Amino acid sequence: MLHPEELRNNGVVKYVRETTEGRETVETAAPQSTASSRDRVARSILDHGPSSAADLAERLCLTQAAVRRHLDALTAAGLVTSREQKVYGHRGRGRPARVFLLTDSGRSTFYQAYDQLAADALGFLAEAAGGGEKGREALAAFARARLARDAERYAGSLGECPDTEAKAQALAGALTADGYAATVRSAPLGEQLCQHHCPVAHIAEQFPQFCEAETELFSQLLGTHVQRLATIAHGDGVCTTFVPRAAPPPHQETSTTDDETAASGRNPA
Known part of the structure; x- marks a missing residue:
């Protein structure tokens, strides 16, 4: 399971391998495509608010399949949750898209310790x-x-x-x-x-x-x-x-003199 701290400290992967002398732990750099992309997904939700997988994919130039994998991991870790997208005005056919938002735990990973x-x-x-x-x-x-x-x-x-x-x-x-x-x-x-x-x-x-x-x-x-x-x-x-919005100014009727009416060619009656 993804730990919240992994959002900020994910540059190292540890694995155990067998050697002639026994077992040893080896540290290597984590694949940036996974570590940094997952962090970018969480950061994008933080910056833009509730987002669909399609929104995130377009924003981050990732495939929707990749975004959904990251969202699944973040959700499993309790950092992200989802709900149906709120629809304003006329609602079309079909179920509303799901949008993802950070939980309190997810937000806390971006806050300072003070x-x-x-x-x-x-x-x-x-x-x-x-x-x-x-x-x-x-x-x-x-x-x-x-x-x-x-x-x-x-x-x-x-x-x-x-x-x-x-x-x-x-x-x-x-x-x-x-x-x-x-x-x-x-x-x-x-x-x-x-x-x-x-x-x-x-x-x-x-x-x-x-x-x-x-x-x-x-x-x-x-x-x-x-x-x-x-x-x-x-x-x-x-x-x-x-x-x-500021209300438009009330319509003001203007009076015209007989000379102005005559000059305009309108009938004063």
């Missing part, structure tokens, strides 16, 4: 502030202060974007540069800003103030009320934020 240290520090901060509501307020203040250092840079990325879609696309680009692997897709009444990776998911799982502060920041940057639909911290495959 997650627990950060969680302990934040817990201490909450208790030092008095616990209870005061502790939660202290954590919220810290989360906002942490994001404030990025707010000006993100605002600069939005620049003079003319509409909601352009603003969401610019914000997604800025978030991607910071490791959030963000994309935008159109929805009937607005845009969905999707973050396929969250560097602080394990922390946000214990301290929701980080998700709340991020939602507030998005609302400020985009100039509209946004709604958080899903978060990786709560067990969803992707952090999804709905950004409503």
Whole structure:
């Protein structure tokens, strides 16, 4: 069975061979086609969110058969799971394709070991502030202060974007540069800003103030009320934020003078 650590430490293969002096263990380099490809499959799911075998094959320039072998190994190790693909709008014939997403164990292989240290520090901060509501307020203040250092840079990325879609696309680009692997897709009444990776998911799982502060920041940057639909911290495959489109300006009727009406050749009656 594949061990989670093998995603990052898979350059050596050990085998035992018989010699005239007895048995000996020999180490050789692992075939890169297997080790590195499996790591690339897991990384691609992390960066792009729930993906079908066909999506992964196209993205990584592998055959679907090879991708499925890697997915089977990752699933057996408890690093990947699957579900039916969500269909938006009209659903065609046949069963929906299955998509694969990382489990908590799979995501944990990409997180740094200092997650627990950060969680302990934040817990201490909450208790030092008095616990209870005061502790939660202290954590919220810290989360906002942490994001404030990025707010000006993100605002600069939005620049003079003319509409909601352009603003969401610019914000997604800025978030991607910071490791959030963000994309935008159109929805009937607005845009969905999707973050396929969250560097602080394990922390946000214990301290929701980080998700709340991020939602507030998005609302400020985009100039509209946004709604958080899903978060990786709560067990969803992707952090999804709905950004409503700005309503078109109301139609304004303009009055014309008799001279203007006559000049236009229209009948004032």
